[in-house]
Amino acid sequence: MNLQKINTIDEVISALENIILESEENNDPAGYFAALYLKVTQKVKEGIATGFFDNGPRMEQLDVVFAKRYLAALEAYRKNQPVTESWQKTFDISGQYWPIVLQHLLMGMNAHINLDLCVAAAEVSKENELADLENDFNKINEILSSLVHDVQGSLSMVWPALKYILKWTGKIDDYLVDFSMKLARDGAWKFANEFSLVSETEKVKAIITRDKRVAGKVNIILKPGLPATLALRIIRITERGTVAEKIRKMAG
Secondary structure (H helix, E strand, C coil): CCHHHCCCHHHHHHHHHHHHHHHHHHCCCHHHHHHHHHHHHHHHHHHHHCCCCCCHHHHHHHHHHHHHHHHHHHHHHHCCCCCCHHHHHHHHHHHCCCCCHHHHHHHHHHHHHHHHHHHHHHHHCCCCCHHHHHHHHHHHHHHHHCHHHHHHHHHHHHCCCHHHHHHHCHHHHHHHHHCCHHHHHHHHHHHHHHHHCCCHHHHHHHHHHHHHHHHCCHHHHHCCCHHHHHHHHHHHHHCCCCHHHHHHHHHC
């Protein structure tokens, strides 16, 4: 993947499609997040075309800068190169049996929204006040907020009884709500404002500090307590289909 050649939203979409195809071929759970991310990117493209955003060109720039942080992290990980701690933990679970599809997705959302979105928003706004981006930032998160519903819908195709598990144990519901896009959005916007004021010499340090906090949420995702963990184990054991089949269902 040549990241320098990814400068438009169409090129982001193409890169995500390639990741999905490779993941299907290799039965790689990394394809779960890519499949969901592709849907979001397509919705952003549609929003730009229909005038949904206040500043379409800037939104495309944000989408590209935002996506390239994920694409760069995945490429670096596959080459055994250093990545942020939050992405490292996300990619590491790909080789583990127990995490269900939902956990793979939440890990990706955690790393990408709680860290990458903050940095991307501040980077796109370097020459302007970040406040000018707030309205469109909230609009892109209206799209991102639909991910929680998409996640549940996609999982229901993989394991139809999930909705009964969700009703049966409030622990799972709390688990989903805690990682809703609204909460991620609010935290990302707060840090984006803080990060935009950091000097260039201190930005790396600020990212590392934020990354450690974001990576700390991993335990909530993977170890949400005994009742929820037992429910998740049941879901995992009864998940239907291969990794490739699940990715195709989500991508479709």
